[in-house]
Amino acid sequence: MIESLLHQILLYVPLILGAYFSLSLMKVPDLSLESAYLFGAVFSATFPCQQGVTPFLIALLGGAVVGLTSSMLNKIGNIPFLLAAILTNGLFHGISQILLGKAMFSLSATTQSEFFILCVVSIVVLLVGFFLLKSHLGYSLAIYGNNPHFFKQHAVSDRYVVIGGIVIANSLAGLSGYLFCLSNGFVDLTIGFGIILLCITALVLGRAIVRTNKQTILCPITGVCAYFVLQDFLVRTGFSLKYFNAFQALLVLGTLILLRKKQSQTLLADHLGV
Amino acid sequence: MKKIILILCVFGVLFFTFKLSQSSPLKKFNIAILTPTTHPSLEQIERGFIDLIIKEYPNEYSFKTFNALGNKTLMRTEIEEIGRGNYDLVFAIGAGAAQMSKEVFEKKQLMIPIVFSAVPKPLNLNLIADEKSSQNTLTGVKEVTDFQRELSILSRIKPKVNTLTLVYDPTLHGLQEDRKEIEEIVAKMGITLVCVEVFKSNEILAKSSPFIEKTDVVLVIKDNTVVSGVDALVKLCDRHHKLLMASELDSVDKGAALVFGVSETIYGSEAAKKALLILENGVLPRDIPITSPPPEEFYFRADKARLQALGIEFFSKEDIRD
Numbered sequence: 289m290i291e292s293l294l295h296q297i298l299l300y301v302p303l304i305l306g307a308y309f310s311l312s313l314m315k316v317p318d319l320s321l322e323s324a325y326l327f328g329a330v331f332s333a334t335f336p337c338q339q340g341v342t343p344f345l346i347a348l349l350g351g352a353v354v355g356l357t358s359s360m361l362n363k364i365g366n367i368p369f370l371l372a373a374i375l376t377n378g379l380f381h382g383i384s385q386i387l388l389g390k391a392m393f394s395l396s397a398t399t400q401s402e403f404f405i406l407c408v409v410s411i412v413v414l415l416v417g418f419f420l421l422k423s424h425l426g427y428s429l430a431i432y433g434n435n436p437h438f439f440k441q442h443a444v445s446d447r448y449v450v451i452g453g454i455v456i457a458n459s460l461a462g463l464s465g466y467l468f469c470l471s472n473g474f475v476d477l478t479i480g481f482g483i484i485l486l487c488i489t490a491l492v493l494g495r496a497i498v499r500t501n502k503q504t505i506l507c508p509i510t511g512v513c514a515y516f517v518l519q520d521f522l523v524r525t526g527f528s529l530k531y532f533n534a535f536q537a538l539l540v541l542g543t544l545i546l547l548r549k550k551q552s553q554t555l556l557a558d559h560l561g562v
Numbered sequence: 563m564k565k566i567i568l569i570l571c572v573f574g575v576l577f578f579t580f581k582l583s584q585s586s587p588l589k590k591f592n593i594a595i596l597t598p599t600t601h602p603s604l605e606q607i608e609r610g611f612i613d614l615i616i617k618e619y620p621n622e623y624s625f626k627t628f629n630a631l632g633n634k635t636l637m638r639t640e641i642e643e644i645g646r647g648n649y650d651l652v653f654a655i656g657a658g659a660a661q662m663s664k665e666v667f668e669k670k671q672l673m674i675p676i677v678f679s680a681v682p683k684p685l686n687l688n689l690i691a692d693e694k695s696s697q698n699t700l701t702g703v704k705e706v707t708d709f710q711r712e713l714s715i716l717s718r719i720k721p722k723v724n725t726l727t728l729v730y731d732p733t734l735h736g737l738q739e740d741r742k743e744i745e746e747i748v749a750k751m752g753i754t755l756v757c758v759e760v761f762k763s764n765e766i767l768a769k770s771s772p773f774i775e776k777t778d779v780v781l782v783i784k785d786n787t788v789v790s791g792v793d794a795l796v797k798l799c800d801r802h803h804k805l806l807m808a809s810e811l812d813s814v815d816k817g818a819a820l821v822f823g824v825s826e827t828i829y830g831s832e833a834a835k836k837a838l839l840i841l842e843n844g845v846l847p848r849d850i851p852i853t854s855p856p857p858e859e860f861y862f863r864a865d866k867a868r869l870q871a872l873g874i875e876f877f878s879k880e881d882i883r884d
Contacts, residue, residue, distance in 0.1 A: 292642045292670075300635075381761075391735040392657055394688045402669060472638065473665035474687070476658060477733040482633035519636070523628075523643045532631055 328462020
């Protein structure tokens with residue numbers, strides 16, 4: 289049981305870390321994570337070279353392209369971020385469809401142990417995430433999230449902070465999408481459905497458990513663990529899964545209400561609450 | 563501290579409530595049914611599967627349905643749970659459920675037999691090695707439509723068809739291939755094919771309307787997205803007096819004048835026969851060939867025929883059943 293839970297959690301470590309950067313730290317409604325998750329998987333699965341680390345790098349690149357598109361639409365095209373993300377979703381869903389050519393695409397089995405691959409990828413991603421949060425860029429992302437006007441007030445362009453942060457977040461989502469497809473043996477156009485709700489639920493849970501105002505990778509990791517433990521608990525106990533989405537929404541709502549009582553000031557300034 | 567105790571209590575109560583609601587007398591075999599989402603067609607397949615088994619062996623089987631609600635993450639968790647549970651067989655409905663179950667069980671080296679249903683072209687998905695023998699723990703019922711037969715009968719019933727509009731969701735497995743097949747057939751028949759690609763049921767009306775005036779027949783194949791919103795096409799075809807030809811039998815009740823297909827419950831009952839062979843007779847899944855359901859039949863609605871410009875004089879009395 290623990291192994292299977294861990295297996296599932298490891299698949300989502302990059303995604304949740306990416307979501308933490310964009311949704312929690314930068315506090316932007318980055319719905320393009322969904323298309324980055326799909327496009328990273330599709331781009332990598334359909335890429336001619338499937339040797340070594342190439343597919344993982346290609347998945348990162350695929351996600352980065354999605355992030356670059358949405359952030360540039362926002363920062364250079366002056367389109368509000370939510371709209372930019374929705375447009376990017378539409379655009380990359382179509383591109384994924386063209387690349388895939390059909391609804392489902394089978395992936396060839398890996399020669400390496402899948403669990404080993406997941407462990408290595410997760411450790412690398414967590415280390416990168418840890419050091420990134422301690423870097424200037426990491427602090428800049430958090431500053432942008434707390435006060436988007438900070439950079440302008442200090443006559444510094446926030447363009448590169450936003451673009452950099454969203455590109456990193458989306459490339460991690462792309463990597464996660466590829467890992468998920470690698471694990472399931474196929475990629476299809478519906479793998480991204482429900483990803484945003486998963487990210488938000490996990491981040492809200494993480495924030496409820498890890499009560500800290502500091503930026504730390506502990507928050508998303510705890511959140512994703514709690515999410516899968518809870519999901520597993522519900523599946524095990526025979527909870528009618530017809531109502532799973534409603535339960536998930538209620539859980540987020542309940543946690544937010546609980547958090548609001550504790551940290552009303554923070555939540556008022558935080559439109560996403562994650 | 564009080565809150566933690568309160569939360570633990572709530573979870574405890576929930577746990578026992580669910581456990582109690584679940585408790586059922588011990589059965590000879592436990593079957594897990596994995597369905598990708600909530601849809602009338604999928605429910606019929608599930609019903610057909612359960613009904614046949616209960617009819618043959620009342621009170622000997624227990625069934626538990628795992629519905630993934632269109633969410634692949636949830637589907638993965640459910641498959642992991644099925645793998646851990648005490649299930650004798652998995653009935654996977656649709657390509658995604660079958661493929662993911664196969665991959666997860668293979669990686670975990672679980673030998674739980676998987677019977678799939680409504681999977682178009684399982685060979686293309688590497689689900690099986692061969693249709694005669696899967697060479698693994700899978701067997702099932704593939705989804706096929708005889709478009710050649712369907713369209714040749716259509717041309718007999720409605721000879722003056724110049725343009726055929728196909729409304730379909732290209733993101734569903736197998737439908738792109740179906741489209742190509744239809745394209746080739748209609749090209750030989752001298753019919754122009756117009757394809758309207760929809761991704762959600764609520765897009766059907768808006769995307770089909772511009773083409774309806776210039777078309778003679780609107781064709782709907784086995785497509786869960788379009789079938790869910792077929793009412794929109796019925797209204798459109800009624801308004802413009804165009805023939806709507808569907809491939810799902812329930813579409814007749816919804817107002818399609820002509821339907822060519824088999825009942826979805828057959829996909830379930832055919833799969834149930836294979837499940838019984840495995841569980842009751844001890845036959846290995848690899849020894850049970852992949853089959854397709856019996857040939858499709860035509861159904862038409864006399865009250866809608868005139869409205870949708872379909873002459874029923876071509877039908878003989880033998881063809882007409884209630």
